[in-house]
Amino acid sequence: MRDIRHFIDGAAFDGASGRFADVFDPNTGEVQARVQLATTGExxxxxxxxxxxxxxxxxxNPQRRARVMFEFKRLVEANMDELAELLSSEHGKVIADSKGDIQRGLEVIEFACGIPHALKGEYTYGAGPGIDVYSMRQPLGVVAGITPFNFPAMIPMWMFGVAIAVGNTFVLKPSERDPSVPVRLAELMLEAGAPNGVLNVVHGDKTAVDAILTHPLVHAVSFVGSSDIAHYVYQTGAANHKRVQAMGGAKNHGIVLPDADMDQVIKDLAGAAYGSAGERCMxxxxxxxVGKKTADELRERMVAEIPSMRVGVSTDAGAHYGPVVTAQHRDRIAGWIEKGVQEGAELVVDGRDFSLQGHEKGYFIGPSLFDHVKP
Structure with a gap:
């Protein structure tokens, strides 16, 4: 069994907690690795x-830090295929989605490459009688990120890229469901020229989260996840005198107007509603x-579109989306579908019985569609 270790001070680190979480292959339902769960001491x-x-x-100086970011960007691009395959094997999203996950993270790294200009302060001469005003931009110190399972490359890079470029050092606590890519990114950051300790990765559960939120040397915390945990992270971090940004509960809603281009609507809805098995924040x-005529046409077109959507293993280049991340997640989705039926919504397309031949134990669920949903 492969153990996924912490990455601390520029090297893999074996934890001593004796606690582990299973990391599954969502395509097969089998345990492929176990990840160490950190103690407060770790x-x-x-x-x-x-x-x-x-x-x-x-x-x-900022120019030298920027050169590290340039090299990190180059290394991530050079290892794109390896990172995407690793990401897909633990998350379940198809390879194209995994590459998009990484590329969206790289867009923020590209911004961080230009950090010297963004770090310039300001000076105002004569702001008042005998008063000049100037501002300076300075790093805080040690900052931390707590990131979700659905974008294990993009969201960590969104957080640590800018934080490190401006001169902070970083502790990342990624999701224990798909932890391998964040560790690999930390290794590439070291290879790019960042000194030991600039980017550290610790795996864990609530014990690790609480240790970050209460540690006196952690000055700021960024979080993405569920709304309930976002409230907890914000309240706990703020109570411990930290700057906190806590982002939770993101989902989009759409309105289709009578004059909409329905061909474009169907194309966009298929990707937005079902892409990455619905596990995107947005x-x-x-x-x-708007209006019965629009609703009837939308329903008819979506019912015709859904059978063309291919659900497959994450390595299937022709698949539109793959499995969800865990069996619990799949069962939770099925439970919401059942709840909709019980509350009187019309289940037009039911994806709960979907099974992929040869991968019957994988965490697959087919596209589903409700109509006439009441508040």
Missing amino acids: VDRAVQAAQNAFDGWSST ALPVVVP
């Missing part, structure tokens, strides 16, 4: 490594058509 070790690296990294699960 989180402290990562924070201390980041703190030790801070003075040297923050005093490195998925679009609810659509309100």
Whole structure:
């Protein structure tokens, strides 16, 4: 059994908690690895490594930090196929989606490559009688990110890319469901020239989250996840005098007007509602058509479109989407479908009985469609 270890102070680190979480292959339902779950002490070790690296990294001039980001970008692009396959094997999204996940993260790394200009302060002469005003931009110190399962490359890069480029050092606590890509990104950051301790990865559950939120040397925390946990992260972090951005509960809703280009609507809805098995933060699960005629046409066109959507294993280049991330997630979706039926909505297309030949134990669920849903 492959063990996924922490990455602390520039090297793989074996935790001593004795606690592990299973990492599944969603295509087969089999356990493919286990990830170590950190103790409070192991989180402290990562924070201390980041703190030790801070003075040297923050005093490195912005141009040199930017060169590290340029090289990191090059290395991620050079390893794109490996990273995408690793991501798909743990998350279940198809390879094309995984490459998109990585590329969207790289867009923020590209921004971080231009950080010297963004770090310039301001100076105002004569703001008042005998008063000049100037501002300086300075790093905080050790900062942390707590990231979700659905974008294990993009969201960590969104967080640590800018934080590190401006001179902070970083502790990342990724989702324990698909933790391998964040570790690989930390290895590439080291290879790109970042000193030991600039980017650390600790795996864990609530124990690790609480250790980050209460650690006196962690000055800021960024979080993406469910709304309930976002509230908890914000309240706990703020109570411990940290800057916190906590983003939770994102889903889109759509309105289809009578004059909409229905060909484009169907194309967009198929991707937005069902793409990546609906596990994107900005998925679009609810659509309100304006008027019965629009609603009838939308329903008819979607019913015709759904059979053309191919559900397959994550390595299937022709698949539109793959399995969901865990059996619990699949069962939860099936439970919501059943709840809709019980509450009186019309289940037009039922994807609960979907099974992929040869992968019957995988976490697959077919596209489903409700109509006449009441509040």
